[in-house]
Amino acid sequence: MVDLATLKGLHPRLANTPCIYYFHENQFAYPTSKQQHDSVDPQMVQLYGALAANQLCFNSAYNRDSFLSGIDTLLKKLPDEVPENITDTLKTKSKLLPVPVNPVKNTGNKNNKLIVWNHRWEYDKAPQVFAEALILLNKQGQDFQLALLGDRAQEKPDALKLIENNLADKIIINQKAAKADYEKYLSEASIVVSTAIHEFQGLSIMQAVTAGAVPLVPDDLCYTEQYAEKYRYKSGDSHALAEKLALYLKKTPSAPHIDYWESDELKEQWRKTLTIV
Secondary structure (H helix, E strand, C coil), rough: CHHHHHHHCCCCCHHHCCCCCEEECCCCCCCCCCCCCCCCCCHHHHHHHHHHEEEECCCCCHHHHHHHHHHHHHHHCCCCCCCCCHHHHHHHEEEEEECCCCCCCCCCCCCEEEEEEECCCHHHHHHHHHHHHHHHHHHCCCEEEEECCCCCCCCCHHHHHHHHHHHHHHHEEEECCCHHHHHHHHHHHHEEEECCCCCCCHHHHHHHCCCCCCEEEEHHHHHHCCCCHHHCCCCCCCCHHHHHHHHHHHHCCCCCHHHHCCCHHCCCCCHHHHCCC
8 A cells, every 4th residue: 555656656766767666455355344434545545556666566467457447447436537548558567466375284194174264354354254143053964174364353252152152163273373383274274265255375274274174255256266166155145155154074185286376486576577677
C-alpha cells in the first residue's frame, strides 16, 4: 500500500529510480468487512503505483488477472478522457514471481485423524464455514482430531467458540504456536483446510503441504492454479467440505507436489529480476 506515485512526485531524486511494484495482494479482489469504509481510494493508490513502476510482479496468476480485470472495471466507471490502453500497458510490464516457500520437514510421523487449521481467525478466512463443516462431520460419527493454530483476535471469534463448545474433546492444541511447535503439528497433520474468501498465494497451505499434509481448499482464488480438482471443494459450502473431509479421513490421498514454489529455479528468478532492474 505504499503510494509509489506520490512518493516519486514528492522526492524528485526518486523520479527516475527503477522500481518494482510487488503485489502480495491487490485491492480489486480484497473482500471488505462490515467494519471497513467502502472506498475506491485503495484501488486508485495501487493503479497509480502500477503506472509509476517499471515492472509489476504478482505472486499468482489469480492475483495478476483479478488486478487487471479490476482496473478495466474501474476505468469504465470513470468520467470522460480516460487514457486508452492502460490495462494493456500494465499487462506488458507484469510478470509472475511467487514468494518462495521454506519447506517444513516431513517427519513421516503422521496422525491420520489430525486436521490442522493454520490461518488467521478473521472474516477473510471464513472460519465459520470450517466450524460448520466440523459440526457436520461430528454428527456423522467421524473420528478426527483438531490442531487449531494461527493468529486470533483478543475477542474470540464466533467460529472458534462454536468449535470449542461442540468439539472440545477433538482439540489437541488451540493457540498460536511457537515456530517449533507449529512445524511439529504441520508434520503430524494428515489434512490441512482452507475456507478462505481471500487468498493470493496461500503460503500457510503450501507450508503444510511441504510437511506432507493433504490440502482441502476452495475451488476458487489462487487455489485453482495450484491444486488438482481432487483437493478442492465448492467454495463457501460447509456440506461439500464435510463430505470431502469424510472421504479423506477414510482414505487420505497423497499430498500434491509443489516443488516449483520451493525450487532453486524460483529463487534464481528473484535474483535475476532484482538484478535487471
